[in-house]
């Protein structure tokens with residue numbers, strides 16, 4: 001008889017083929033958010049694995065300059081993965097040949113992006129309608145690299161076409177090192193309740209690790225989903241925006257049963273560090289504008305922060321952010 005879920009350690013190292021992750025808490029890729037500055041902070045807080053924003057296989061093959069900017073990694077990242085999106089196994093293979101050698105710890109295949117511009121090309125979540133093609137893509141990628149290959153999937157296109165189990169089984173046969181399941185269909189985009197029972201079923205069906213994703217905003221959410229699904233790891237995405245320390249809090253909860261809330265000064269200090277790292281990559285003005293969308297996440301729940309939010313929404317220098325946040 002297997003041990004009750006509560007009795008085995010929920011926080012543990014995770015083996016993805018030849019790669020051993022220190023811990024099992026992964027930062028979810030988020031286009032427009034998870035640049036290397038943000039990933040550095042999450043890694044510092046304990047994220048076991050991080051992932052680039054999704055990178056177009058076509059862009060990589062065409063040597064697009066914008067695409068190559070997405071390939072920057074931080075020395076703080078323990079196990080940076082590159083996430084590729086595309087629709088043709090042959091283009092995936094060509095793209096993998098362009099990945100800078102020695103930089104990444106794994107290659108992840110995006111089978112979950114719901115955006116119309118992406119799915120109409122047959123990429124992202126459109127692949128959930130073609131599980132056999134996902135297996136072909138995994139084989140094509142594996143033929144070009146020794147890095148572990150993982151896939152990030154949804155439960156299906158819509159609730160009448162749930163293909164996650166078939167996809168997981170085919171992916172495992174094709175040599176995938178792990179499957180991450182965002183427990184929603186493409187039709188749900190990012191709303192509606194995640195179907196954690198699907199993650200439990202996928203975990204029970206596969207031998208390779210299964211990582212669960214969807215609405216894991218708090219340390220308690222992660223603990224509950226790991227207990228409920230018995231998945232090998234958990235992915236935190238939106239819950240880390242403005243709160244990269246959610247990783248250290250979650251590790252603490254899983255290891256000790258408790259965690260603390262950082263002081264406001266610590267939180268704003270992390271924000272300013274992210275801003276400075278981003279400015280070093282992209283220039284001060286671009287970084288200040290980009291960081292505006294992170295501000296509501298930082299200030300959520302802080303009483304009397306409306307004035308600071310307003311000041312940050314027009315901030316164009318690091319100094320003006322410092323003044324605004326310093327007044328909290």
Ligand SMILES: Cc1cc2nc3c(=O)[nH]c(=O)nc-3n(C[C@H](O)[C@H](O)[C@H](O)COP(=O)(O)O)c2cc1C
Nearest residue numbers: 028029030031054152182213214215216236237238
């Ligand atoms: C703004 C945004 C951008 C995202 N970009 C990607 C992406 O590039 N690749 C990917 O696999 N998933 C992407 N996701 C999905 C997340 O990685 C994650 O699976 C999903 O948001 C559910 O987790 P959460 O509820 O913890 O946010 C994105 C999500 C959001 C909100």
